[in-house]
Amino acid sequence: MIRLEGVHKIFGDGHAALAGVDLSVARGEVFGIIGRSGAGKSTLVRLLNGLERPTSGRVEVDGIDVAALGGADLRTLRRRIGMIFQNFGLLSSRTVAENVALPLKIGGEAASVTSARVGDLLARVGLQDQGAKYPAQLSGGQKQRVGIARALATGPDILLCDEATSALDPETTHSVLALIAELNRELGLTIVLITHEMEVVRQVCDRVAVLHAGRVVESGTVADVFLRPQAAETRAMIAVAGEDAPAIDFDGRVVRLMLRGDAVWQPVLTRIARETGTDFAILDGRIGRLKDDSFGQLTLGLSGGDVAAAVAALGRAGEVSA
Amino acid sequence: MSGLFANIDWAEIGRATLETLAMLGGSLVLTILIGLPLGVVLFLTGPGQVWASRIGNGVVALIVNLLRSVPFIILLIVMIPITVLLVGTSLGVVGAIPPLVVGAAPFFARLVETALREVDRNTVEAVQAMGATTRDLVLRALLPEAVPGIVAGATVTAVALVSFTAMAGVVGAGGLGDLAIRFGYQRFQTDVMLVTVALLLVLVQGIQMLGDALVRRFTRR
Numbered sequence: 001m002i003r004l005e006g007v008h009k010i011f012g013d014g015h016a017a018l019a020g021v022d023l024s025v026a027r028g029e030v031f032g033i034i035g036r037s038g039a040g041k042s043t044l045v046r047l048l049n050g051l052e053r054p055t056s057g058r059v060e061v062d063g064i065d066v067a068a069l070g071g072a073d074l075r076t077l078r079r080r081i082g083m084i085f086q087n088f089g090l091l092s093s094r095t096v097a098e099n100v101a102l103p104l105k106i107g108g109e110a111a112s113v114t115s116a117r118v119g120d121l122l123a124r125v126g127l128q129d130q131g132a133k134y135p136a137q138l139s140g141g142q143k144q145r146v147g148i149a150r151a152l153a154t155g156p157d158i159l160l161c162d163e164a165t166s167a168l169d170p171e172t173t174h175s176v177l178a179l180i181a182e183l184n185r186e187l188g189l190t191i192v193l194i195t196h197e198m199e200v201v202r203q204v205c206d207r208v209a210v211l212h213a214g215r216v217v218e219s220g221t222v223a224d225v226f227l228r229p230q231a232a233e234t235r236a237m238i239a240v241a242g243e244d245a246p247a248i249d250f251d252g253r254v255v256r257l258m259l260r261g262d263a264v265w266q267p268v269l270t271r272i273a274r275e276t277g278t279d280f281a282i283l284d285g286r287i288g289r290l291k292d293d294s295f296g297q298l299t300l301g302l303s304g305g306d307v308a309a310a311v312a313a314l315g316r317a318g319e320v321s322a
Numbered sequence: 323m324s325g326l327f328a329n330i331d332w333a334e335i336g337r338a339t340l341e342t343l344a345m346l347g348g349s350l351v352l353t354i355l356i357g358l359p360l361g362v363v364l365f366l367t368g369p370g371q372v373w374a375s376r377i378g379n380g381v382v383a384l385i386v387n388l389l390r391s392v393p394f395i396i397l398l399i400v401m402i403p404i405t406v407l408l409v410g411t412s413l414g415v416v417g418a419i420p421p422l423v424v425g426a427a428p429f430f431a432r433l434v435e436t437a438l439r440e441v442d443r444n445t446v447e448a449v450q451a452m453g454a455t456t457r458d459l460v461l462r463a464l465l466p467e468a469v470p471g472i473v474a475g476a477t478v479t480a481v482a483l484v485s486f487t488a489m490a491g492v493v494g495a496g497g498l499g500d501l502a503i504r505f506g507y508q509r510f511q512t513d514v515m516l517v518t519v520a521l522l523l524v525l526v527q528g529i530q531m532l533g534d535a536l537v538r539r540f541t542r543r
Contacts, residue, residue: 012369046447049451051450051451074453077453078450078451078453081451082451083447083448083451085444085447085448087442087444088444089444089445089447089448089449091445091449091463091467092445093469093540093542094466102449102452102462102463103452103453105462106453106454106462107453135542136543150448153452154452154453162444
């Protein structure tokens with residue numbers, strides 16, 4: 001659906017925002033691009049709807065070379081790509097309903113069609129009663145919902161999210177992300193989401209690319225990148241469990257165990273403890289969820305009984321490393 | 323009558339007030355009509371904008387700065403042949419309007435440009451991302467969002483025009499400033515000076531209050 005090949009972007013002042021980016025996003029997928037500020041994320045996402053043009057390389061959306069488009073062709077493509085922003089980008093001088101109606105008006109839609117569609121869109125994002133208000137009268141989460149309704153107005157098949165939850169508190173972030181995931185499921189929207197928060201990626205993304213200094217340093221499924229980060233930048237961002245902890249002073253064998261899926265909810269440790277007579281001390285760890293998956297990462301101290309058999313049994317339940 | 327306002331010819335004051343209002347009204351309307359599009363061009367040709375052009379922006383900015391750097395009293399005199407060409411006379415209210423507009427429009431254009439720059443960057447991008455033409459972007463997003471800033475700019479410009487109209491008396495344009503110079507200053511009629519200054523003060527105060535009220539009316543933030 002979306003393909004970037006050897007994309008460089010050098011700004012007028014000589015600053016290279018992107019230094020050779022290759023990536024592809026499949027139809028219907030939620031693709032996260034994570035990086036610190038200044039990594040080039042904002043530039044990257046703006047290439048996809050032609051708000052920025054690459055200095056070199058190819059940007060393709062549905063087989064169309066975006067950089068080669070201009071005028072009416074670019075406007076047509078942009079109407080297939082919705083976009084939401086960190087600061088919402090709503091017109092403060094217009095009501096909520098007028099904001100959502102704007103893309104339709106610009107597209108020359110009839111007034112009767114527009115008003116019916118605006119009603120549907122506001123209901124979709126749970127703001128059916130707020131149409132007559134001005135953006136300044138809404139909370140941050142409500143403003144982003146208006147932004148989403150507006151981005152959906154032209155019936156796009158791609159949604160770009162530019163740090164869409166960065167200005168929101170954690171609870172609101174969660175509900176806006178839930179809405180984004182719902183749109184992905186129900187409308188089959190392809191979503192490209194840029195963020196500097198791993199939590200955002202963890203909650204909604206299928207795949208993720210880690211951007212650092214204008215390059216993709218790591219990419220893959222969220223589970224792979226999140227649970228087995230390779231690049232130093234990724235590890236720093238996730239703050240890998242146990243990695244920063246002081247050296248563990250434990251009298252016995254110390255192993256790391258990673259569990260995925262249903263195994264997380266099984267009584268793995270107590271079962272193995274009973275079978276092998278080994279005692280487990282939990283030295284460090286976390287249990288959590290990825291988009292549609294569960295994971296557990298534990299650092300265990302083993303002592304007594306048949307330690308070797310216990311390690312082997314752990315290896316069958318999950319993945320063990322020293 | 324040898325009272326406090328012995329020298330005052332109220333009919334003359336009334337006539338001068340109307341002349342000032344006519345100069346102000348005529349030049350303000352034309353200043354907005356010319357300065358608004360000029361400000362939009364200054365903004366759109368600026369770095370990072372849709373018509374970004376170093377040369378285009380440089381040329382417009384040079385003209386604007388050139389006109390802004392000429393003291394108004396000099397502009398009045400330099401403009402005389404052009405004024406005659408445009409409106410057939412360099413005298414009276416009509417003769418004063420071209421130099422007033424040439425003096426004020428570049429000033430107003432800069433204020434419009436500043437107001438447009440205040441429009442949230444994400445808002446501009448959002449409207450572009452909808453597939454808006456530049457025309458849609460300007461008419462449906464930039465100008466409506468900048469209305470409070472533009473009205474505030476028009477208020478400042480109107481106040482500046484009031485002081486310009488007073489100077490226009492020098493080239494025989496009439497008005498309150500002319501009265502103040504000819505009677506109040508040159509004939510030592512302090513009472514005439516006081517009354518004209520008071521009227522100008524009332525005018526400026528009125529403009530400012532009206533402008534502030536309009537800014538409040540249009541602000542939705």
